Amino acid sequence: MSIKHGLLALLRAEAKYGYQLRAEFEAATGSTWPLNIGQVYTTLTRLERDGLVEAATGDGGDGRSMYEITDAGRAELVSWFETPVTREARPRDELAIKLALALAVPGVDVAAVVQRQRMATMQSLQELTRLKRVSADGGISWLLVIESMIFAAEAEIRWLDHCEAMLSRQHKPKPGQQKAAQQIRSDRHQTDAGAKR
């Protein structure tokens, strides 16, 4: 998703000022995606350069002009709505990379990294759920955005559970490997078993 397409969508019906676009963008996404006015104007400038919007008549008082969508802009918008978002188009997943590196670099307590992340993600899931509760009678488009973030957070937690299960299978100590088992501090069962022997 880009701010670019968001602004085009908001311009579809009528010409608008930059500050209007900012307010409407935030209203549509329930302020979950705050934009500053500078981002709005740089995006509009780029859109204008690419011929997707053009300055319309009217003056916002601050010397800024109104923008309206061009035919090319409309075509761009239609194709955006018609094209599914591909996973590859999203930014790389920093968490997956962090875990991969934690495994590759010696001396990192991977289980602790997973546990910390789990509680942090849980915390944001709680905050999102509270946001959903207090805005139960808010607009549907903003509830959709919150739900999307809730699903993403939930998926991340399930993925962390999965990683943890994979790691603990991988690290099950074979006889004579107590030392290795003791390094996995969080795995108390295994540490206890090692100590008993």
Next chain:
Amino acid sequence: MTTTILDIRNLTRVHGSGEQAVHALRGVDLSVGSGELVAVMGPSGSGKSTLLTCAGGLDQPSGGEVIVDGNDLTTLSRNAVAALRRRRIGYVFQDFNLIPALTAAENVSLPLELDGMRARAARKYAEAALGEVAIPELADRFPDDMSGGQRQRVAIARAIVGERRLLLADEPTGALDSDTGEAVLQLLRDRCDQHGIAGVLVTHDARHAAWADRVVYLRDGVLVGQSGPLPEADVLLETH
């Protein structure tokens, strides 16, 4: 200041002994205040159900204290624990645990009648509780003639009927679809918010746990993580 309803201190529970001993809980501390909902998560076998049954007086701890509404369950007689359970503690199970031969209203009023309340008065309380879980029209229906979500509502009504202070729910949404589960969470949440009940919820579902004020994570009988509490407006006010 909210009052502490459930105070668990250094709780241990060992099943069996010697070679076979299973350390289900190894020194758990948890306290839950009035109006607070706490979710317990953790892998299978980590001790979640054991924690809940000990908190509800259904299981005897091996060590530590379980204080409910000012009473230490570990020092009370069996009868006293049973009475406290009928009056102050509500328990919701994954499989609802309703008595098939009794109607919804009879299931809900059972703990009150067992506690010596007259049938007519108990029925009134039962109807109020069924109203609060939004199924007043099902009072005279039998559990077998209800959907899973409706049965779970009856089970919750039974757990909140009368003047309960502590609501314990072990995977109450486990047998329900996601939306029905969400509605059950909404219900538990409202009980805590509006009636000052302290709630403890065991769940595998992060989406459901997120309704809680606080989420604690159990692993191998030890609490290894906690998220929340969320800063609430009234909590901020209380500090002034």
